[in-house]
Amino acid sequence: MESDSNRQCVLDFLQAFYAGDAAAAMSCCDNDIDTITYAPVDLFPHLGHKHGRAWVAEAIAIQQQRYTIRKHEVTFITAEDDRVAAMTRCALTKRNDGRVVQFVEAAFFTLRDERIAQHRAFFDSFDLVQQILGHDLADEFAISVRGAMER
Amino acid sequence: MTEHSLWRFSRAMLRAINERQPADLEALIDDDVEWTVYGPVDMFTFLGARRGKAAVLDVCRQIAENVRIHRFDRESIMLGEDSAASMMRYSLTALDSNRPISLRIANFAQFKAGRLRSMRVLIDTFDLIEQALGAPIHLPKIA
Numbered sequence: 278m279e280s281d282s283n284r285q286c287v288l289d290f291l292q293a294f295y296a297g298d299a300a301a302a303m304s305c306c307d308n309d310i311d312t313i314t315y316a317p318v319d320l321f322p323h324l325g326h327k328h329g330r331a332w333v334a335e336a337i338a339i340q341q342q343r344y345t346i347r348k349h350e351v352t353f354i355t356a357e358d359d360r361v362a363a364m365t366r367c368a369l370t371k372r373n374d375g376r377v378v379q380f381v382e383a384a385f386f387t388l389r390d391e392r393i394a395q396h397r398a399f400f401d402s403f404d405l406v407q408q409i410l411g412h413d414l415a416d417e418f419a420i421s422v423r424g425a426m427e428r
Numbered sequence: 429m430t431e432h433s434l435w436r437f438s439r440a441m442l443r444a445i446n447e448r449q450p451a452d453l454e455a456l457i458d459d460d461v462e463w464t465v466y467g468p469v470d471m472f473t474f475l476g477a478r479r480g481k482a483a484v485l486d487v488c489r490q491i492a493e494n495v496r497i498h499r500f501d502r503e504s505i506m507l508g509e510d511s512a513a514s515m516m517r518y519s520l521t522a523l524d525s526n527r528p529i530s531l532r533i534a535n536f537a538q539f540k541a542g543r544l545r546s547m548r549v550l551i552d553t554f555d556l557i558e559q560a561l562g563a564p565i566h567l568p569k570i571a
Contacts, residue, residue, distance in 0.1 A: 362513030
């Protein structure tokens with residue numbers, strides 16, 4: 278079934294991505310892959326809107342520069358026709374201070390000829406920003422947000 | 429062909445939030461449901477994890493007290509036998525401030541006998557907080 282092979286392609290992509298095997302990860306992607314990861318690009322320059330599968334190798338290289346260990350676990354995956362959705366729990370160990378940042382990512386893939394042609398992803402980006410910066414921003418903004426919501 | 433549980437659940441959820449009529453929703457939630465909306469609970473008390481039908485209905489009531497849904501666009505939906513994943517774009521209004529908020533939301537749902545057994549929801553929370561503040565949050569650049 279098409280959806281079974283597409284599901285396996287996404288699993289292979291995620292496995293290769295987090296194993297740091299750029300060639301294998303790129304082989305799961307269409308040459309013209311269009312990807313958007315919704316996140317603040319000041320902190321995550323390898324995210325945002327990218328085009329072409331060279332992005333895969335660049336994203337892996339940036340993560341490898343920043344993190345010594347990158348682990349992932351797919352906690353939910355479903356496929357229908359040429360589309361696959363996955364929820365992945367990720368844990369990255371920061372190179373500069375050894376702290377582990379953890380997040381859950383939602384990713385939606387559209388495949389063409391059993392390769393990933395479109396990728397859309399996002400996560401609890403505020404929490405991840407706090408973890409990357411190493412300090413809590415919630416206190417700083419909680420009162421402002423509550424105030425703004427009530428204005 | 430039987431209607432997928434997601435559609436019944438989506439209609440009931442919309443009614444519970446916009447019309448504050450939770451009866452349909454109540455019938456579609458498993459007693460032991462697991463529910464998580466990842467996000468800062470200090471800012472938005474209706475985010476976070478809940479367990480059990482009563483807790484989920486209570487959090488839906490809190491959502492209904494805080495927002496109204498004006499429009500939603502389905503950007504991607506996948507239906508499994510007893511599961512569903514969707515990426516949606518919602519246009520909301522924060523009721524207290526009348527502030528418009530536009531959100532992209534991912535839902536990962538599992539059903540059992542037509543009832544919601546598990547729901548995991550992810551939001552681009554940084555974007556949500558900037559919209560709630562009405563101003564950008566300035567971050568250091570990392571090359």
